[in-house]
Structures are given as C-alpha cells and as structure tokens.
Amino acid sequence: MSIGNSPEDERPFEDVSEEARPSIGRVLKDARLAAGLTVDEVSAATRVRIAILHAIEADDFAPCGGDVYARGHIRTLARAVHLDPAPLLAQYDAEHGGRPAPTPAAPLFEAERIRPERRGPNWTAAMVAAIVVVVGFVGFTAFKGGGGDGGAKSQVAEGSTPSTSKPASPKPKSSKPTDQKPAPSDSAIAAAPQDKVTVQVSAPNGRSWISAKDHNGRMLFDGLLNKGESKTFQDSTKINLILGDAGAIQLYVNGKKIEDQFQPGAVERLTYTKGDPQVG
Numbered sequence: 294m295s296i297g298n299s300p301e302d303e304r305p306f307e308d309v310s311e312e313a314r315p316s317i318g319r320v321l322k323d324a325r326l327a328a329g330l331t332v333d334e335v336s337a338a339t340r341v342r343i344a345i346l347h348a349i350e351a352d353d354f355a356p357c358g359g360d361v362y363a364r365g366h367i368r369t370l371a372r373a374v375h376l377d378p379a380p381l382l383a384q385y386d387a388e389h390g391g392r393p394a395p396t397p398a399a400p401l402f403e404a405e406r407i408r409p410e411r412r413g414p415n416w417t418a419a420m421v422a423a424i425v426v427v428v429g430f431v432g433f434t435a436f437k438g439g440g441g442d443g444g445a446k447s448q449v450a451e452g453s454t455p456s457t458s459k460p461a462s463p464k465p466k467s468s469k470p471t472d473q474k475p476a477p478s479d480s481a482i483a484a485a486p487q488d489k490v491t492v493q494v495s496a497p498n499g500r501s502w503i504s505a506k507d508h509n510g511r512m513l514f515d516g517l518l519n520k521g522e523s524k525t526f527q528d529s530t531k532i533n534l535i536l537g538d539a540g541a542i543q544l545y546v547n548g549k550k551i552e553d554q555f556q557p558g559a560v561e562r563l564t565y566t567k568g569d570p571q572v573g
Contacts, residue, residue: 317367317381317388318352324374325350339369340504340535340562342515346370358502358517360389362537365560490567492532493545495523499557502537518542534563546570 315323325335336343348356349366357363364382371378494503496518505513508530518524520541526532536542540557544550549570555561 316352318350321370322350324376328374335373339373361558489527491527492565493525495543496520496541497543499541501541504535506533531566536561
C-alpha cells in the first residue's frame with residue numbers, strides 16, 4: 294500500500310498572481326454581456342466603429358491608431374457598460390509602457406527639409422544691371438540737356454547722325470506706398486451660406502481622427518486629419534462630428550470660430566445646425 298501523495302495533492306496551485314487577472318478586452322466584453330447590450334448597440338451609443346470595438350474586446354489595440362486614441366476608446370466603452378474607466382486605463386498604461394506624453398507641437402511625420410545650397414554672388418547679373426543703369430542715366434541726361442536747336446545743329450555740323458528714337462526716361466517712383474491687402478479674417482475663411490450648416494475642421498496643433506455625418510446619418514468623412522490639413526462639411530440641416538483628439542482641432546461653424554477649449558486626447562461628439570455656433 295502506497296503512502297505517497299495522491300494525484301490530487303500533486304495538482305499545481307491555482308495562479309492568483311497579477312498575470313491571472315482578466316484582460317481589458319475581456320472585462321469590457323463581460324460587462325457588455327452583463328448589461329445585456331450587443332456590439333451594435335454599444336457602437337451606436339459610443340460612435341466607436343464595430344470593427345474597432347471587436348478588436349478592443351480581443352485585446353487588439355492597433356486599429357485605434359495609437360495610445361491616445363486607445364485610452365479614449367477604453368474610457369468611452371467603460372462608461373457605456375457602466376464600469377469605472379480608471380482601473381482599466383491604469384492597466385493599459387502598465388501593459389503599454391506608461392501614460393502617453395502630450396502630442397508635441399512639431400508634426401509627427403514631418404519630411405526632412407532640404408536646405409538650399411548656398412551660392413556665390415551672380416556677378417554676370419550684377420554687371421548687366423550696372424550697364425543698364427549707366428545707359429539709362431546717359432540717355433536721360435542727353436535727352437534733358439541736349440534738346441535745344443543749337444545742340445542739334447552742332448551735332449549735324451560734326452557729322453553725327455541724330456537718333457530717330459527718344460531714350461526712355463525712367464519712371465519716377467511714387468511716394469505713395471503700395472496698399473497691402475488685409476489678411477482674411479477667420480470669419481472670411483469659414484464663410485458659409487445662411488440656408489445651410491457649414492463646418493470647417495482644421496488640425497493646426499497636431500493630427501486627429503475625425504468622423505462626420507449628415508442629418509441622414511450618411512458618412513461624409515471617416516479618417517485621419519494630419520497637421521495642417523482641413524476638411525469642410527455642409528448639409529441642409531445638421532452635421533454630426535466625432536473628434537478623436539479634440540485638443541488638436543480648430544472648428545469654424547457657419548462662418549464663426551468655435552472658442553471651446555478642448556483638452557488633448559479628449560474624444561468629443563458634437564452636433565451643429567444652421568442656428569449655431571452653439572452646440573446643438
């Protein structure tokens with residue numbers, strides 16, 4: 294009779310370490326199922342695309358487009374399924390190298406600027422310009438001082454052939470400064486007809502993912518807006534916007550600049566109508 298340990302005693306201990314805690318995607322999926330919500334319902338409520346929502350629930354954050362957008366989607370989805378987003382965001386930061394730094398002022402994908410080659414002075418052009426000045430000065434002096442009859446007769450007596458064309462006199466410089474056109478104002482840049490709603494979205498401070506729909510829910514644009522780029526949307530009733538990184542966006546609505554102070558990395562959902570610039 295064996296008195297050794299039984300097979301049940303030799304089973305490995307249950308792993309209760311931090312590695313055994315459920316993943317972010319699993320927590321969000323379980324909370325969604327517990328709330329009785331489908332993927333389509335969560336997508337409609339949060340405006341997060343279905344493909345991205347499936348990827349997050351599978352712990353694939355690559356389709357989000359970066360840590361800033363991934364954190365924004367996690368925060369939005371957690372609130373939609375009645376979870377506190379703070380623990381999930383802390384878990385994401387711990388698994389992905391910490392909280393992302395603010396977007397720098399310089400473009401993320403700026404092409405290397407090619408410095409122009411330094412060249413020496415163009416002596417040929419300088420000599421031609423000097424000759425033109427001298428010829429013009431001599432012609433002007435001859436025209437002004439040698440216009441009398443005596444001068445003409447002396448030239449004929451000496452056998453010189455009088456010129457048939459008059460030397461061109463230089464035009465006097467106007468003392469009146471040239472009027473400079475004023476720079477267009479913000480309202481002039483975003484001017485729009487009053488019978489429609491017009492929204493101009495620009496990215497002067499960085500890049501951002503944006504989505505725009507008309508009043509029928511038809512997608513007008515869904516993609517990444519790089520720094521320096523802008524998009525203009527127009528509809529007869531309203532424009533629905535989603536800004537992935539609202540802090541990088543500047544809005545002009547119906548010819549007026551929106552002065553809202555959006556935070557970097559914040560996801561904003563906005564609706565504008567013909568009577569705005571107030572949020573509809």
